[in-house]
Amino acid sequence: MAALVGWRGQHMRGESGVPVTRSVKIGIVGAVFTAMVGVAGFGAYNIYTGLNAGDGLRTPAVRTQASDAPPASAAPLSAKEIARTAQEFLAAWSAGDTTGAAALTDAPYTASTALTAYASGAHVDSVKAVPGAATPGGERFTVTAHLSYGGQNSTWTYASSLTVTRDSTGDPAVAWSSAVLNPELGDGDVLLTGTQDTADVEVTDRAGNELTGDRYPSLTRIIADLKQRYADQLPSGTPAVGTWVHKADGSDGPMLHVLRKGAGVRLRTTLDSAVQSAAEKAVAGKDQAGVTAVDTRSGAVLAIAYSPAEGVDWALMEDSAPGSTFKIVTAAALLDSGMTPSSTAPCKADDNYANGRMYHNDSPTLHRADATLAWDFAMSCNTGFIRQAGRLGAHGLKTAAARFGLTQEWSVGTPTLDGRPTMPSSSAPDELTSEMIGQGELRMSPLVMASVAATAASGDFHQPLLVDRSLVAGPVATAPGLSSRVSQGLRQMMRDAITTGTAHGVMGRFGPDSGAKTGSAELAGQDTTNGWFTAYAGRVAAAAVVHDAGHGNTSAGPIVAAVLAAG
Incomplete structure (x- = not known):
C-alpha cells in the first residue's frame, strides 16, 4: 500500500459534494x-x-x-x-x-x-x-x-x-x-x-438542571426513552461536527473531538433533582425496591428510583398487590357509604364475611371490640375492614377507585404499569374482601400508590405526568376526586397512622400536614411479604415497595420518609 506523504485525507462527501452526516x-x-x-x-x-x-x-x-x-x-x-x-x-x-x-x-x-x-x-x-x-x-x-x-x-x-x-x-x-x-x-x-444525525437533546429537571444516567442511575432507561420519544417534537437545533468511534457492531460511541459545537435542544421534565437524589440514595443497595414521588397539587412526577438500577423498574413497572396501603381507597369507599372515622368497626384476631374466607391480622394480638374505623386504619386491622364488605355492595369499591383515577388508562410520558386494577364482581365476595385489604387480583406500582396518597391529601385527582401535557400522545386520565367530607376523613385517619399507629416510628418527625399508610402484601411463592408504604408531607406524596422485606413500616417506610424529607 502506497505511503501517504504529508497525509491529505480525502473529504467524505456524497454525490452532491456536501459533507456527509x-x-x-x-x-x-x-x-x-x-x-x-x-x-x-x-x-x-x-x-x-x-x-x-x-x-x-x-x-x-x-x-x-x-x-x-x-x-x-x-x-x-x-x-x-x-x-x-x-x-x-x-x-x-x-x-x-x-x-x-x-x-x-x-x-x-x-x-x-x-x-x-x-x-x-x-x-x-x-x-x-x-x-x-x-x-x-x-x-x-x-x-x-x-x-x-x-x-x-x-x-x-x-x-x-x-x-x-x-x-x-x-x-x-x-x-x-x-x-x-x-x-x-x-x-x-x-x-x-x-x-451528527440530529442535534443533542438535553433532558433536564423542572428547574433546568441536566439529568444524566451517570448521576441518577435509575433514570438511564427513562432518559433514553424520552430522547427517542420526543426529539421530533422539540424545536430543532444545530447538529455538531466532530469525531467519534464507529464500532464493529455498527453502533456509535460518544463524540470524542468536536470541530464545531452544535446547538442542542432541551427537554424539561417534571422531576426535581434534589428529590431524585434522595430517592436514589434511599433505594441504593436494596434488592427489588422502588419509590416514586409526585406533587400533590398537580400530579407532576418528582422522583423515580429503583434498585438495582440495571434491573426491573420497580418504581413504574411493579405489578403486584399493594397490601394495606390500598386501605386508603377502601376507607374512602366506606366513608362514601356513610361511615365516619369514629364509626364502630370491631377488630377481631380472626374473622370472615358471609361465611367466606377467614382472615387474620399481621399480629395475633391485634384485636379490639370497641375499635373504630380510624383505629382499624391506624393499626392496619384487616378484620375490621372486611367485616364492612356489606356496605359496599357489588360496585362500591370500584366506584371509589374511579375517584382516584384507578379505572382508566394512564399516559405518563414514559412506559409504566397503568393504574387499572381488576375490580371485584358481586359473584366473588372473597375477591371483594381480599381487595378491601389490598390483596386478591389487585396490581399496583409505587407510582399508582403515590398518586393515591396525593389524591387523599388534596382531594383532587391529578394523573401523574413526567413531561408537559402537550407532548403526551396518549390519553391523560381525569376523575372527579373526593368529596370534602371523604378527603377530610382520610387525612384524619392517615394522620392518626403517624401519631398513634403503625407509621409512627418512621414518620413521627413530620408535622400536621402529613399522613401515611403502611402495608404488607402476601404473594404466592414468597416466604416473606412485600413491604409497602405510602405517605404525604406538604406538597409531596411518595410510595415505595421492597420485595421479600416484611413489614412496610420498617422496609419501605424509611425510603418514603427520606424522599419526603428532601421534598
Whole structure:
C-alpha cells in the first residue's frame, strides 16, 4: 500500500459534494475500508503527554505479515531496542509513511490498513506523534492530529501508548493493536469525522438542571426513552461536527473531538433533582425496591428510583398487590357509604364475611371490640375492614377507585404499569374482601400508590405526568376526586397512622400536614411479604415497595420518609 506523504485525507462527501452526516456513515465505512474486509484490529487512541523523538533513527526494514513460526530470537528486548523501535514507528507515522510505520509492527498489513483508515475516516491530514515516558516493554506518546472536514479545521491532541515485542523473524516490532492509534478504539472499530444525525437533546429537571444516567442511575432507561420519544417534537437545533468511534457492531460511541459545537435542544421534565437524589440514595443497595414521588397539587412526577438500577423498574413497572396501603381507597369507599372515622368497626384476631374466607391480622394480638374505623386504619386491622364488605355492595369499591383515577388508562410520558386494577364482581365476595385489604387480583406500582396518597391529601385527582401535557400522545386520565367530607376523613385517619399507629416510628418527625399508610402484601411463592408504604408531607406524596422485606413500616417506610424529607 502506497505511503501517504504529508497525509491529505480525502473529504467524505456524497454525490452532491456536501459533507456527509452520521446517518450515512455505514456506506462510507464500506467504501473507505473495502480493502479491509476480514481484517481486525484497527487502531486505538489516547489523550496525554510525551517526549520528542531523537535523531539518527534507522531506516525501517520492510517486514512481512507475522506468521505462526517461532521467533528467531527469544532473548529479552533491551531498553535501547524498545525505545528505538517505538521512536522509529512514531517518526514514520508522523511523516505520513504508513507503509514504513506498518513495517515496524508485528502485523504490517493490518497496521497499514488501520493507519490509512485513520487518515481517511477521521479526515486527518497530518499527524505528529511525540514519544514520551517509557513503559514496561513500550512507550507512552502524544498524538497531535490536524483534522479538516466540511470547511472546519481543528487540532486534536491526545495520549496513547504502545508496546514492543519480537516479530516472527526475531526482530523488535511494535505489537499492533487498535489502542495504538487511539485508546478508545477496540478491534474492528474505526474513527469517523462527520456531522451528527440530529442535534443533542438535553433532558433536564423542572428547574433546568441536566439529568444524566451517570448521576441518577435509575433514570438511564427513562432518559433514553424520552430522547427517542420526543426529539421530533422539540424545536430543532444545530447538529455538531466532530469525531467519534464507529464500532464493529455498527453502533456509535460518544463524540470524542468536536470541530464545531452544535446547538442542542432541551427537554424539561417534571422531576426535581434534589428529590431524585434522595430517592436514589434511599433505594441504593436494596434488592427489588422502588419509590416514586409526585406533587400533590398537580400530579407532576418528582422522583423515580429503583434498585438495582440495571434491573426491573420497580418504581413504574411493579405489578403486584399493594397490601394495606390500598386501605386508603377502601376507607374512602366506606366513608362514601356513610361511615365516619369514629364509626364502630370491631377488630377481631380472626374473622370472615358471609361465611367466606377467614382472615387474620399481621399480629395475633391485634384485636379490639370497641375499635373504630380510624383505629382499624391506624393499626392496619384487616378484620375490621372486611367485616364492612356489606356496605359496599357489588360496585362500591370500584366506584371509589374511579375517584382516584384507578379505572382508566394512564399516559405518563414514559412506559409504566397503568393504574387499572381488576375490580371485584358481586359473584366473588372473597375477591371483594381480599381487595378491601389490598390483596386478591389487585396490581399496583409505587407510582399508582403515590398518586393515591396525593389524591387523599388534596382531594383532587391529578394523573401523574413526567413531561408537559402537550407532548403526551396518549390519553391523560381525569376523575372527579373526593368529596370534602371523604378527603377530610382520610387525612384524619392517615394522620392518626403517624401519631398513634403503625407509621409512627418512621414518620413521627413530620408535622400536621402529613399522613401515611403502611402495608404488607402476601404473594404466592414468597416466604416473606412485600413491604409497602405510602405517605404525604406538604406538597409531596411518595410510595415505595421492597420485595421479600416484611413489614412496610420498617422496609419501605424509611425510603418514603427520606424522599419526603428532601421534598
